[in-house]
Amino acid sequence: MNPIQRPEMYIIGAQPVCSQLPGLSPGQRKLCQLYQEHMVFIGEGARSAIKECQYQFRQRRWNCSTVDNTSVFGRVMKIGSRETAFTYAVSAAGVVNAISRACREGELSSCGCSRTARPKDLPRDWLWGGCGDNVEYGYRFAKEFVDAKEREKNYVRGSEEQARMLMNLQNNEAGRRAVYKLADVACKCHGVSGSCSLKTCWLQLADFRKVGDLLKEKYDSAAAMRISRKGKLELVNNRFNMPTQEDLVYVDPSPDYCLRNETTGSLGTQGRLCNKTSEGMDGCELMCCGRGYDQFKSVQVERCHCKFHWCCYVKCKKCTEIVDQYVCK
Amino acid sequence: MKRMRGAAGANSSVVADFMPTSSWNISSELDKDYFLTLDEPMNNITTTLGQTAELHCKVSGNPPPTVRWLKNDAPVVQEPRRISFRATSYGSRLRIRNLDTTDTGYFQCVATNGRKTVSTTGVLFVKFGPPPTASPGSS
Incomplete structure (x- = not known):
């Protein structure tokens, strides 16, 4: 299961000891050791991801319920469905979001304010240089950490396991890109009694709700894929366009969410x-x-x-x- | 046979150094020259943003081993003009230019030449510092 969906990581304040965090892959354990101070924010990102998932799906049969403590979203995540795709994307997005902000707030020793170049279309007399959310760092770190679990595996080409690995990687990327894409310029007025003769601008993360909305749209238009013999994901129905790196993909049909089913892990709507x-x-x-x-x-x-x-x-x-x-x- | 050639061309001395300490009871002719050794543990590096780091994987063997590079257990992905690794006379070298703090990691090289596998791990730690060409704020 996706490691950042582990409830143990939500302990805020308590510095989690990497060896005691269950669910981390060997590579993530190493990253945990090297980036200990990041772990609290990974947990924070995961929590906001779960909250957002539950908001987006509050009116659906599958409502992103968290069930037990072995994996937050339960056994249904073993199925490579659209819903699983969404949880991976929103979790990765949550990590980018939390880490990017932590950088700006000076909480991490390995990053600071965003160093994004001044946008070309920014009016010339506006200043570029406020301390912005460091989305570049958030993106890069989340790629390292979130993808680690998938990337360290070595599956047989064309296998179901490889299909699932590629699906997870694609959806992680879509989640990270959603945050990146929605980050925008924010400005503040200065000048004599707020006359706004001077403006300072910086890069700012979008409200996480917007990220959730975008990913929900991506969920609705997610592409059904299958693994080719060459070990690449290909469209099940090639009348559609190939998904881009911003799109969600899935490899299994969704289970029946109507009835409780111990095998699939569906909770049912009773x-x-x-x-x-x-x-x-x-x-x-x-x-x-x-x-x-x-x-x-x-x-x-x-x-x-x-x-x-x-x-x-x-x-x-x-x-x-x-x-x-x-x-x- | 070409087994002594290739990337391990400079290794004949290594064979001489290492063979006597080996306690194998070699029976077949094919096994006689076979070896795989880690010649030196990997170096650790602590440096700052924007610098270049080189990690060395010093291995030798017959037949010459193939080397894989892993970062925190996942394969290292080469990036044009930034991250590259290549075979050298001593084994393999990983070079990362324009270092970023997210390059920090446990780097492992895994050398295999069929029967045996050896590996060594080094830590690259990239500290966050002011960029070397920090310009003073406009005053």
């Missing part, structure tokens, strides 16, 4: 909340896979009738509301 009035994936019809749903009355407590009092606090009342909720059978 017990999931659904929307009675929606026709979409979150609607009870699709979410419950035609099994029907139970209706519950649930009491929701909300803060309401809030008033501002001088100075300075807000006083609210508690309102209770009874709402209908629908849960898949």
Whole structure:
């Protein structure tokens, strides 16, 4: 499984000892030793990746649930599906994001502010030189660390294992590139009382939500691939265009996410909340896979009738509301 | 036979040095000249951003071994004009120009000549420092 999807790495503050972190490949263990101070940020990146995955898939049958502690997303990741593709991409993106920012914040001794060249289209009187997020470093480091696990393996050419390895590498790259692509110029005004006669600009990471949105689009347009005898991924249906390095690929069909299945690791949708009035994936019809749903009355407590009092606090009342909720059978 | 030629051309002396210490009971003619030795452990390097580093893999053998380079257990990928490795008279040399902090790693060379495999590992540590041509800020 993808090493950065390991919950043990989330321990923030505690300096993880490389030999005690389960799930690291031999090469990653070496990288851990050499880049110890990076590990906290890898964990941070992984956490934001999981959060983003769960947000993007909140209304889907597969909702990116984290299940056990042997691998965060569970056994379904053994299947080289579209969903697996997304988790690899978003995890790699999370690492680039967290490391790039850590560089800018001066948290790492091996990198600093971004050294990206001034964009050509930046107006001439604007200054280029604020401390930017170091996406170049984040990208390079994530490539080393995240890909290490795949790259140190040596599979038989044309084998299923090799197909899966190439799939993972491709999706890792797509995730890293999403962060790189969305990083943009940000500027700040200076000058007499903020007159904006002077502007300083730097490179800034996009909000991670945007990265998630882009990768979700890539998920929707992911390409089905298979391994050729020469050991390269090729399109299953060659009427489509070859995926670029920014695209997601998968090699296996998705398992049935409707029913719980010990073999595939699918959790099933029983017990999931659904929307009675929606026709979409979150609607009870699709979410419950035609099994029907139970209706519950649930009491929701909300803060309401809030008033501002001088100075300075807000006083609210508690309102209770009874709402209908629908849960898949 | 061509077994003594090739990249290990300078190794006849090494054979002489190493054969007596070997305790093999050689029976066949083919086995008589066979050897593979690590002549020196790999060098470690600590340097700074932008510099060039050379790691040396000093091995000899008969037949001449083929050498693979690994960085943190994964094969080293050559980059045009930056990362390259090539066979030398003493074994193999890995050169990385314009070093980046992400080049930091455990570099291992693995030499094989059929029956035996030897390997040695060196650490390259690239420290982050101000670029050598730091220009003073505009004042």
